Amino acid sequence: MEWIGAGSLLAWVWLLLGQGFFWRTDVRLPPRRDPERWPSVAVVVPARDEAAVLPESLPSLLAQKYPGRAEVFLVDDGSTDGTGALARTLAAERGGLPLTVSSPGEPEAGWTGKLWAVRQGIALARFRVAPEYLLLTDADIAHEPDSLRELVAAARSADLDLVSQMARLRVVTFWERLIVPAFVYFFGQLYPFRWVNRPGARTAAAAGGCVLLRLDAAERAGIPESIRHAVIDDVTLARAVQRNGGTIWLGLAERVNSVRPYPRLAELWRMVSRSAYAQLLHRPLLLAATVAGLALVYLAPPVVLVAGLAGGDRAVATLGGAAWVVMCGTYLPMLRYYRQAPWTAPLLPFTALLYLLMTLDSAVQHYRGRGAAWKGRTYGAL
Incomplete structure (x- = not known):
């Protein structure tokens, strides 16, 4: 003993x-200033059976106060609960940024469903917006109105190819209180944010709920085709960007929150x-x-x-x-x-x-x- x-x-x-x-929680968005010109952004949201959380998350994206051009592309990945129809209804009722809803059908062999949906969203965004940046965000993530603006300002100010924030997860039930903070704690222990963010880092990671990605960095890394098989897609994405010369940053969010409930241990x-x-x-x-x-x-x-x-x-x-x-x-x-x-x-x-x-x-x-x-x-x- x-x-x-x-x-x-x-x-x-x-x-x-x-x-x-890793145990410190002060790694937040780096110092930032407004750019002289705000780049165009496409917000890509893969969604599969997300009707329960969409009324909380999607309006927050549509309501973004972004000075440049931005559009939202929600890709309905074979939902059976009316996710796509609900998204169109919310956009019609709430207004805000333009919304395109599409469905790519079942993924091809070798693709995970989420990355197949991301592929479809990026393709549509290139055709409609020709964006300089992509915001890849999950359907259960709610953003404060200035979230996109702050992410882009941080990326521009620090010349970053990828900026990712670990969304604040919901902690309401007993099991959420017991397990969720530890989940983020263990993630930070495995991928210390300071190691990820230092120049020339060998450690790479991202939090898939909120990833701002420069389009030309995605193209250099072959995203999403090069990671089409990845189950842990966020970390794999960050590694691909870093491996191809991209600069990445990861930290905790202040104004980006997950609204997905986990009421039971199961x-x-x-x-x-x-x-x-x-x-x-x-x-x-x-x-x-x-x-x-x-x-x-x-x-x-x-x-x-x-x-x-x-x-x-x-x-x-x-x-x-x-x-x-x-x-x-x-x-x-x-x-x-x-x-x-x-x-x-x-x-x-x-x-x-x-x-x-x-x-x-x-x-x-x-x-x-x-x-x-x-x-x-x-x-x-x-």
Whole structure:
């Protein structure tokens, strides 16, 4: 137990100081100023069975106060709930930016549905707008009226090819409060924003709910054809842009919010498990290393603390307690960002255990041939 406790504490000291300060939540849009000329923008929204959230999200896009030319292209990806018709109705009632609704039909072999829809939206945008930038945003993302303006100003001011914001996810139900802040925390630990944003970075990532992308950078990277198979499309997109000489930036959002509810554990479980094993490249050794790492870093501290107290071993208890304290300290900024009570920080080991089980379930589903299942489609290793 002493060795396990020491290993866990050393891991947390490294994460605290050596992992790009991933735990800080102050990475927001870089300094920006209005450009002399506002470039044209096409907003591309892939949507599959999104009628439940569209009344909250789509009007926020149509209401963007953008000084240049902007149009919205919603691609109805085989919806069965009237998503396309609802989008047209909302546009007729609310007005605002021009809206085009299209449906590309079922994706060709080797394409995920979302990227097939993005392909259709980009093609339409090139024909209708000839945009300089694309805003790729999900159908469950609501934007404040100045969101597009701020994104473009940031891209122009810092000469960025890709600007992505991690939308603030909904935290209302018990399970959302327990799991959602940890989801963003773990994402930042895996892809530290400061590492992504530094010049010449080797780390690349984006948050798919809100990605502003320069069109010529997309063309250099062959987007979306070059990533047509990707289940984790946002990270894959960022890597493709970076690999082809593009500059990227990723941070937390202040005025971009997800309106999708996850009222039960089952919905959150599916959200994580559908792509967790794909993140590990479907490799059993990476899965084993991930499970071992999660156990040492997140599960060991409380176990070692309790074992030390039960056995009267002060040194063991101190090691476990110190590791748990550092863990909680790194989690507090994310809890503040999500306006959650600080006392929930010690629950992070339990949340990590859930994520460990979700990852194992993702692997099980993959080997059962179910792959990454989402809204009636299943993707294996494409």
